Amino acid sequence: NAGVTQTPKFQVLKTGQSMTLQCAQDMNHEYMSWYRQDPGMGLRLIHYSVGAGITDQGEVPNGYNVSRSTTEDFPLRLLSAAPSQTSVYFCASSYGVPLMEQFFGPGTRLTVL
């Protein structure tokens, strides 16, 4: 199993550009989520999904969109990038709730100029 994979590993955007961060898992997990990690802030939940076709907002959803058309994939879209979205983004998946163990991907380091 590859586990949770994320692409790209690094990305530099200009303010106003849009892009999609990809996340895929091959463990047949129902629950997937996106976090951002900033210095001194820990991990903050952006959006999550409890299954294909079902998504909901987390703590910091503004400026981001998600969709879940398959169990395996959970892309995160930045609509119009802003410097405040410079961060490290982690995708995670788990078998179900409650979330005893989430499996995290390696992260995407995003810089918005």
Place this chain on the structure above:
Amino acid sequence: QKEVEQDPGPLSVPEGAIVSLNCTYSNSAFQYFMWYRQYSRKGPELLMYTYSSGNKEDGRFTAQVDKSSKYISLFIRDSQPSDSATYLCASSGDAGGTSYGKLTFGQGTILTVHP
């Protein structure tokens, strides 16, 4: 104020020391308490979890939850240089509550164990 607060450190200890990492939380609905370990430039990985109050031991690691004081602790005995990482506490609530299914993380504590 964050629902889960954690001293970011950094914490530097000599090899063999006992390490105490702590978090406090404010949401009384939290029932699940977890510790994740994150090595530099990697994703976090689950170290231990507990449900409600009490202790849980796994090798050199002991997790402790005191719900009366809303305090979460992780103790590392005989610390090793390989324990150097960021340690994140996290909490979640029971079914039926608004925090169910969502993890709230602390800020993370950077630990360095030097030989």
